[in-house]
Every structure is written in C-alpha cells, then in structure tokens.
Amino acid sequence: MKAVIQRVSEARVSIGGNVHAAIGKGLMILIGVRRGDVEASATYLADKCSSMRIFEDEDANMNRSLSEVDGSVLVISQFTLYADSRKGNRPNLMDAAPPVEAIPLYESFVRRMKVNLGGQKVLTGVFGAMMDVHIVNQGPVTILLEHGESSKQQESL
Numbered sequence: 001m002k003a004v005i006q007r008v009s010e011a012r013v014s015i016g017g018n019v020h021a022a023i024g025k026g027l028m029i030l031i032g033v034r035r036g037d038v039e040a041s042a043t044y045l046a047d048k049c050s051s052m053r054i055f056e057d058e059d060a061n062m063n064r065s066l067s068e069v070d071g072s073v074l075v076i077s078q079f080t081l082y083a084d085s086r087k088g089n090r091p092n093l094m095d096a097a098p099p100v101e102a103i104p105l106y107e108s109f110v111r112r113m114k115v116n117l118g119g120q121k122v123l124t125g126v127f128g129a130m131m132d133v134h135i136v137n138q139g140p141v142t143i144l145l146e147h148g149e150s151s152k153q154q155e156s157l
Contacts, residue, residue: 001041001105001148002081004030007054007141011074013125014132021123026071028135031109032081033102034095034148041147042105046112049073054141062141066117073113076125076133077106103127 005027012022029049055064055071066073079102083091097105106127113122125131 001034001037001045001109001146002032003045003049003145004078004081005049005052005054005143005145006030006135007138008074009136009138011133011135013074013076014134015126015129020125020131021074023072023074023123025069025138026121027066027073028133028137029073029075030078030081031075031106032078033097033105034082035097035101037097037101037105037148039105039108042108043112044147045145046109046116048145048147050113050116052143054143066121072121072123073117074123074125075106075110075113076131077102077127099128 006029008023008026008028010022010024011026011028013020027049031045050067050073051065053065054062055066055069057063079093079096080091082096083093084095085091096102110122110124125133
C-alpha cells in the first residue's frame with residue numbers, strides 16, 4: 001500500500017459539484033492499494049500517518065503530530081498511485097488492486113485512523129467515485145509512505 005500525505009490548511013472533496021467532506025488544518029491522505037496487499041499494511045500505514053510529527057512547534061520545527069495540533073484527516077482512495085508509466089505514454093494500472101481487494105483494505109485503513117484519532121476527525125471521499133479534490137498544501141509538505149512487497153522491492157534496488 002502507498003499513502004501520499006499532504007499537510008494542509010484546508011481540504012475538501014466534491015462529488016457531482018456538491019461538497020462531500022471538508023477539513024481545516026490537518027492531513028489529506030491519498031491511499032493506493034496494490035494487488036496482494038494485506039491487512040498489516042493498512043494498519044502500519046494508518047498508525048504511521050496518525051503519529052507523524054510534521055506540524056510545526058513554537059520554534060517552527062516539524063515536531064508535532066496531528067492530535068497535538070487538533071487536526072483532521074481527509075482520506076481519498078487513489079488507485080493511480082500504482083500506475084506504471086515506464087513504457088509508452090499511457091500508464092499501466094495492472095498493479096492496482098481491483099475494488100474487491102482494495103475496498104476492504106481502504107476501509108481498514110480508515111477504521112484504524114478513526115481508532116487512532118477519533119471518528120469525528122477522519123473524513124473520506126467515496127471509493128471509486130469521480131471526485132474533485134481541493135487542497136491548500138501547507139509548507140508545502142508532502143510525504144510518500146509505502147508498506148508491503150513493493151516497498152521491499154524498492155529497498156533492494
């Protein structure tokens with residue numbers, strides 16, 4: 001699984017022109033599920049995302065976690081995180097898990113985030129929907145996290 005974490009001052013997701021979910025200060029997290037990913041990856045990434053110290057303290061150092069700044073999270077499914085664009089001009093999406101595999105792991109990630117941060121602090125888009133995502137990336141701060149077989153392959157390169 002992959003997570004793209006963006007520190008935001010605000011973020012929202014709209015579906016069909018209507019705002020579905022919106023947050024103020026916090027994290028916008030894009031989640032991609034790869035074929036063969038397992039529950040342990042969802043748990044690991046949720047724990048890591050909810051405890052990352054990427055918010056500034058009084059000395060302007062990135063030293064505070066989401067809960068320490070009373071922030072919220074907007075989680076969006078993003079199967080194109082597993083696009084392979086090494087050949088040609090059309091990304092190959094064969095590594096992305098099909099919905100039957102991806103939905104349970106996405107939902108597991110969201111559940112774990114709610115356990116870690118409180119249910120009212122975690123909002124989501126709609127899995128598989130065409131969404132317009134609006135963010136104000138603060139910093140900008142963007143971090144890529146990955147867990148599972150594909151991350152082990154990257155480490156060996």
